[in-house]
Amino acid sequence: MVAVTQERWTAVDQYLTDLLAPADPALAATLASSEAAGLPAIQVTPNAGKLLMLLAMSHGAKNILEIGTLGGYSTIWMARALSQGGRLLSLEANSKHAAIARANIAGAGLADVVEVRLGAALDTLPLLEAEGRGPFDFIFIDADKTGYPDYFTWALRLSRPGTMIIADNVVRNGAIADPESTDPNVQGVRRFNAMVAAEPRVTATAIQTVGSKGYDGLLLAMVL
Ligand code: SAH
Ligand code: DHB
Ligand code: MG
Numbered sequence: 511m512v513a514v515t516q517e518r519w520t521a522v523d524q525y526l527t528d529l530l531a532p533a534d535p536a537l538a539a540t541l542a543s544s545e546a547a548g549l550p551a552i553q554v555t556p557n558a559g560k561l562l563m564l565l566a567m568s569h570g571a572k573n574i575l576e577i578g579t580l581g582g583y584s585t586i587w588m589a590r591a592l593s594q595g596g597r598l599l600s601l602e603a604n605s606k607h608a609a610i611a612r613a614n615i616a617g618a619g620l621a622d623v624v625e626v627r628l629g630a631a632l633d634t635l636p637l638l639e640a641e642g643r644g645p646f647d648f649i650f651i652d653a654d655k656t657g658y659p660d661y662f663t664w665a666l667r668l669s670r671p672g673t674m675i676i677a678d679n680v681v682r683n684g685a686i687a688d689p690e691s692t693d694p695n696v697q698g699v700r701r702f703n704a705m706v707a708a709e710p711r712v713t714a715t716a717i718q719t720v721g722s723k724g725y726d727g728l729l730l731a732m733v734l
Contacts, residue, residue, distance in 0.1 A: 516724060523555060523721035531556040536586060536618035544581030547610050553580055554652075554678065555721050558728075559587035562650060562676070565730075566591035569674050571648035575638075576600040577631045577661050578653030582611030582618075588650065589620045598624045599643060601631045601653070631657065635664040644668035652678040655695035658702035666711060666733070673733040677702065681718050681727030706731050 533541070533556065545551065554562065566574060566588050572595065574588050579602035589598045598620075602608040608628045615624045627634050631653055638644060649665045651658060658677060665675045680686060680703060685696045706714045706729060714731035 514720075519720040519724070520722045523557060527556045527722075531560040536614075537583070539617055540581055540583050540586060540614040543610060543614060544583065547581075547606065549581050549607060549610065552723075553583035554587070555723050557721065558678075558719065558723075559584055561728075563587045563591045565674065565676065566648050569648055571674075572596040573644075573646045573648075574598040575644075575646040575649045575665075575668065577635075577649075577651050577657075577665075578602065579611045579626055580607055582614040582624075582626070584650065584652065585611060585615060585624060585626075586618045586620060588648070589615070589618075589624050592623055596623060599638070599646075600624065600626050601634050602626055602628060603630045603653070631664075632660055635661075635668070639667060645670035645673060647673050649673065649675045650678070651675065654698075655679060655682075656698035658698050659705055662702055662705050662709075666709070669733045671733055675712070675731040675733065677729040677731075679726055680716050680729040681725060683725050686727075703729065710734075 562584060571591060576585055579585055579600040585598065585600045592598060602611060605628055608626050611626050615621055646668050651661045680699055682696055682699065685691055685693060686699060691697060706712060712731040712733050714729060716727050716729040718727045
């Protein structure tokens with residue numbers, strides 16, 4: 511058996527990306543402008559972005575919520591799944607990230623279907639509820655990991671039966687399986703995973719992933 515290393519995960523990710531999810535001008539410009547502005551390169555990989563798009567498409571999602579925009583890379587993938595009349599709202603706490611994301615989203619021709627809302631998600635989520643922006647039919651949680659438990663509570667409040675809730679970074683290089691971890695990010699995601707598991711209103715699974723961003727995972731929860 512060949513040694514399976516980060517180098518190999520990256521090579522295979524590149525191979526699959528070149529075949530199945532090659533960058534188009536809007537996605538390439540999004541990554542380039544994010545890098546030029548010094549944003550951390552923590553966006554989903556191209557294959558993971560396309561997976562989010564395919565999941566949203568297969569779900570027929572028309573009202574998508576994202577928590578954690580960064581430069582708008584995952585936002586653009588998911589917004590491309592929207593059919594006529596669909597909308598995506600993405601929440602971002604960092605004004606520089608939000609400004610870059612808005613420019614990237616406009617460059618992708620999605621300015622009229624995507625709104626980037628500036629503010630800490632725990633401040634903006636109650637406003638969405640008050641504005642009657644829910645229920646959302648597809649929710650992607652990808653902001654600060656310590657906030658995941660609260661984001662799950664809000665995702666449930668803003669959902670309906672059939673809503674798909676997806677969370678990024680639930681494996682974190684395997685650290686997630688360590689109950690003694692003192693890393694607040696690991697503790698936050700562990701609490702989130704436990705809440706999902708204990709919540710009778712959802713049924714969920716998680717998949718481990720490897721690729722150019724290393725070893726991590728996605729959790730998928732369907733609201734019953
Ligand atoms: N979904 C993006 C990556 C998001 S990175 C992609 O895959 O392309 C996480 C983002 O969450 C960062 O931009 C960070 O500024 C933002 N964030 C961190 N804490 C937040 C909070 N409390 N509310 C909203 N956004 C937050
Ligand atoms: C981090 C955040 C992410 O959303 C991600 O996909 C990878 C890393 C981070 O904060 O380190
Ligand atoms: Mg992430």
